[in-house]
Amino acid sequence: MISGIFHSTYEDDMALRRTHAQKIRLVILIIFLLAFPFFANRYYLTLANQIGIAVIGAIGLNILVGYTGQISLGQGGFMAVGAYAAGLLTVNLGLPWWASIILASLFTALVGALFGIPSLRLKGLYLAIATLSAQVIILWVVTHWTAVTGGNDALVVPDPYLFGIKINDDFNFYWLVWILAIIVTLLTVNLFRTRFGRAFIAIRDQDIAASVMGVDLFKYKLLAFAISSFWVGMAGALIAHYRNIVTWERFTVDVSVLYLAMIIIGGLGSVTGSYLGAAFMTLLPVTLTNLGRALSRVFPVVDTVIPFIQQGVFGLVIILFLILEPEGLNKIWKNIKDYFRLWPFSY
Amino acid sequence: MPLFIQLTLTGLTNGAILALAALGFVLIYKSSDVINFAQGEFLLIGAYVIFGLIAQFGIFWPLSMILTILIAVLLGVAVERLVLRPMIGEPIISVIMVTIGLSSLLKAIVSAIWGTIPQAFPAFIPSTPVKVLGASIGADRLWALGVAVVMLALFNFFFTRSREGIAMRAVADDQQAALSMGISVKRIFAWAWSIAAVTAAFGGMLVANIVGVSGELAGFGLRVFPVVILGGLDSIPGAIIGGIIVGLLESYTGGYIGEGLNQVLPFVVLIVILMVRPYGLFGQEIIERV
Numbered sequence: 001m002i003s004g005i006f007h008s009t010y011e012d013d014m015a016l017r018r019t020h021a022q023k024i025r026l027v028i029l030i031i032f033l034l035a036f037p038f039f040a041n042r043y044y045l046t047l048a049n050q051i052g053i054a055v056i057g058a059i060g061l062n063i064l065v066g067y068t069g070q071i072s073l074g075q076g077g078f079m080a081v082g083a084y085a086a087g088l089l090t091v092n093l094g095l096p097w098w099a100s101i102i103l104a105s106l107f108t109a110l111v112g113a114l115f116g117i118p119s120l121r122l123k124g125l126y127l128a129i130a131t132l133s134a135q136v137i138i139l140w141v142v143t144h145w146t147a148v149t150g151g152n153d154a155l156v157v158p159d160p161y162l163f164g165i166k167i168n169d170d171f172n173f174y175w176l177v178w179i180l181a182i183i184v185t186l187l188t189v190n191l192f193r194t195r196f197g198r199a200f201i202a203i204r205d206q207d208i209a210a211s212v213m214g215v216d217l218f219k220y221k222l223l224a225f226a227i228s229s230f231w232v233g234m235a236g237a238l239i240a241h242y243r244n245i246v247t248w249e250r251f252t253v254d255v256s257v258l259y260l261a262m263i264i265i266g267g268l269g270s271v272t273g274s275y276l277g278a279a280f281m282t283l284l285p286v287t288l289t290n291l292g293r294a295l296s297r298v299f300p301v302v303d304t305v306i307p308f309i310q311q312g313v314f315g316l317v318i319i320l321f322l323i324l325e326p327e328g329l330n331k332i333w334k335n336i337k338d339y340f341r342l343w344p345f346s347y
Numbered sequence: 348m349p350l351f352i353q354l355t356l357t358g359l360t361n362g363a364i365l366a367l368a369a370l371g372f373v374l375i376y377k378s379s380d381v382i383n384f385a386q387g388e389f390l391l392i393g394a395y396v397i398f399g400l401i402a403q404f405g406i407f408w409p410l411s412m413i414l415t416i417l418i419a420v421l422l423g424v425a426v427e428r429l430v431l432r433p434m435i436g437e438p439i440i441s442v443i444m445v446t447i448g449l450s451s452l453l454k455a456i457v458s459a460i461w462g463t464i465p466q467a468f469p470a471f472i473p474s475t476p477v478k479v480l481g482a483s484i485g486a487d488r489l490w491a492l493g494v495a496v497v498m499l500a501l502f503n504f505f506f507t508r509s510r511e512g513i514a515m516r517a518v519a520d521d522q523q524a525a526l527s528m529g530i531s532v533k534r535i536f537a538w539a540w541s542i543a544a545v546t547a548a549f550g551g552m553l554v555a556n557i558v559g560v561s562g563e564l565a566g567f568g569l570r571v572f573p574v575v576i577l578g579g580l581d582s583i584p585g586a587i588i589g590g591i592i593v594g595l596l597e598s599y600t601g602g603y604i605g606e607g608l609n610q611v612l613p614f615v616v617l618i619v620i621l622m623v624r625p626y627g628l629f630g631q632e633i634i635e636r637v
Contacts, residue, residue: 071440118621124439125382125580129572130621133614136569140611253569257447264444305459312455318448322441323433 016189021341037174037295045170047286052177053127053238054183054278058262059271063188066258066269067197068224069204070119074131075259077115077138082108082233082253083240084142084149087157090241097160097167097241105234111138112229113222120218135256142248153245168242177238184231188271190288191227200224206271232259261314265321267330276329285310353484354602355595360488360557362594363495368567369552369574369586370382370502371543375582377519377634378539381431381442385450386547393419393548394468394555394564395461401469408471415548423544424537431536450568458562466560491553498549499587503543506583511538519581573613577620579630588628 007013015286017023038047057079064070085107089100115134117126142149149155160167191197199220202210211217240246256282266277292306325331339346368390375383384388396418400411430449434442476483506512517525518535526532554564574593578585593613601609626632 012562015516039363065440071443105511118618122625124622125443126621126625128382128440128443129576130570130618132572136614137611137618140607144607257451260444261448264441268440308455308459310455312452312459315448315450315452315455319430319445322437322445322448323430326437326441 025214033178034177036173042170045174047282049170049173051175051243051279051282052174052181053101053156053235053242053260054262054282055181055275056177056238057232057235057259058266058274058278059181059184059188060228060235061259062263062266062269062271062274063191063200063231064228065222066263066267066273067192068200068221068228069207070116070221070224071124071128072225072228073113073128073253073260074135074138076251076253077135078108078112078229078232079236079239079255080138080142080248082236083246083251084155084236085233086237087155087240087246088148090157090160091155098162099232101237101241104237104240105347108233108236109226109230112232113226116222116225116229119221119225130258131286132253135253139248139251140171144250152248155240157240157244157246159244160241163294168244177242179236180238183273184234185275196220198225201269258314260319265318265328267328270330271332273328273330276333280329284313288313350602354598355636356484356492357488358595358598359591360484360492360594361597362591363492363499364550364553364590365567365570365574365594366587366590367498367546367553368571369578369590370499370589371546371576372571373578373581373583373586374515374539374546375543376575377583378515379431379518379536381434382439383543384443384446384568385426385453386543387564387566387573388453388457389419389422389544389547390551390554390567391457391562391564392422393544393551394560395457395551397552398466398468398555398560399461401471402466402617412552415552416545419544419548420541423541426544427537427540428604430498432533454562463558463562465559465563466557468555472558474636485557487556491557494549494553496558498546502546502583511535513541570613573617575627576617576625577627579627581631582627582629585627585629 005019007018008078012018036048040048061072061075064072082104086097086100086104089095089103090097093100095103115131115138118130122130123306143151145151165172167176192201199210199215202213202215203217203220203224207217236251239250262277262281263274264277265280266275267273288310289306292303292309296303296306321328368386371389372383372386375381375386393415397408397411397415400406400414401408401425406414426449430445434445470487473486475486477486479490505517514530515535515538517528518528520533522532525535550567551564554567562631570593574589575586576589577592578587578589593616597609597613597614600612620627
C-alpha cells in the first residue's frame, strides 16, 4: 500500500503517468492493443474498429458536454456532416481519403461552431433543445439537398488505398483507427492541461465567475464546439470510408442519444470514461443479439423480440446507471483501483 | 379561399392535438423542473392501449377510454415514483438522459407487445366529411378539435379554481414555500405526471382515430418541442397558443409551399425563437443570480 506520490523531478511531476501502477496498466493496455489484431478473427476486428470510431466520437462529445458543460443533442447531425463531406470530397473532387477526412473534420468544426452560437445565449435545457433542432435541421438538409447529397440515396465511397494497401480491410483499418484514437486521447488529455482546457472546465463549473476572471465566454464556447465537432466529424468521415457507404439513416437522433449515453454511462468529463462508455455501448447490443440467438434455440419466441429487447435494454441500462451510479463506469473503475490501492484498509 | 379554410382547419386540429401533448409537458416542467422526453411515448402508449382494448379484447369503446385513462394514471405515477424520484437534485443532463432512456424503454415495450407495423384502428369516431365554411373536413378531426378544446378548458378551470390545481401551481412556483404551507410535494409530482400521461393518452386516442396506430406516433414527442419553446416552457396558455400556431404553420407551409419544408420549419422557428426570446411568448424569465 503506497502512502503518497512523491516526485523529485519536474519531469516526473508533469508526466501523464505518475505512479508505477499507472505506468504498468498503460503498458499492459498497449501490449493488448498491439497484439489484438493478430489473434482476433474478422468479427472481433470489426467490433474493435467500431469501438475505435466510437471512442473518437465519444471523446469529442465529452470535450463539449463533460468538460465544458454544454449539453448537445446534435452529434448525429455533425457525424452526418463529417461523413457526407468526406464522401463527397472523395467522390466528386477525387481527393485522396486522408485529405478528405481532414478537410471533412475541419468543415464539421465550422458547422459545429455555427450551431454553437446559440450556446452564448442559452444554457442547459434550452441548449439541449436548440442542438436537438440543429440535428433535425441538418438531417433534413442532408435528405432534401438532393443536388449535392443525393437525398435519400446512399452515397457510395470508393475504397481508400495507401501505397497500394487497402485501408478499409478490417485488419488495416484497425491500425488507422486506433492510432487516430491514441492521437485524439493524447491531444485531449493535454488540452486540459493548457489554458484552453482550463477555460472550458471553468465555464462548466461557474461560467459567470469564469467570465469575471477574464475567460471570454464567446470565444471559448465556440472553440469547445469547434474542437468537439472536429473529432465527431472525423468519426463520421472514418465511418464513410470504412463502410464505403453513407446513408442518412446512420445519423439520426438515436445516434445522438447513443453517444450521449456512451459518455454519461462512461463518465462525464473523463477520457477513460469515454473509452469505457464507447466500448460498453458498442458491445451491449452485440452481446444481447448473441445471447438472444443462443436463447432462441431453446425458446424460439425470443427471436422475434430481440430488436425490442435491444432497445429496451438500452433504455433500461441508461436509467439504471443514472439512478445507481450517476458518475458512470469511470467511477466504478476508480472504486476498483482505490480498493486495491488502499487494501487492506479499503472501507 | 377554400384551400385556406381547409388548411386552417387541418392546422387547428393538428395544433389542438399538439397542444394536448404539450400541456402535459409543460405541466411536468412547471411542477418538477423536469423535461419529459418520453411525452411522445406516453401518447404512443395511449393510442396502443386503447387499440389493444378495442381491437384485441373487444371492449366497448367508452369503457376502453376509461380503462386507458386509468392505465395512463398508473403509468404516470409509476414513472414518477420509480424513475424520477431518485433523480431529485441531480444535474439536468442526468434528468434529460433518464427521460430519454425511459422513452427508449417504453417504445421497446410497446413494439414488443404490438409490433411495429402500422395497424388499422377501429375508429369509434366517424370520419364522414363535414362541410364547414366551404371546406370539407372529416368529422373525426372536428371531434378531435372539440375534445381538445374542452380538455384545455377543463384544465384551465382545474388550475385556477380547484385546490389541487392551485397546489400544483404553488409547488411550481416555490417548492420550499409550498412545503411549509403543508402541501405534499410528492403527491403533487405524482399528480403532475399522471395528468401529463392522461393528456398524452387523450391525444393518442384522438390521433389513433384519425391516422391509425403505428410506431410513428412517437414522432409527436419531437414536434412538441417547438410548441413549448414558442409558448414558454412554464406557461399553460402558452402551450395551447404555441400548439395552435405550430399546427397552423405546418399546415400553411405544407399547403402553400411544399410538403418537405413543413417538417423542418417548426425547428427553424424554434432556433430563431431561442435566439430572440428564449422564454417564449408567455414564459417566465429566469434571472440568474450569482
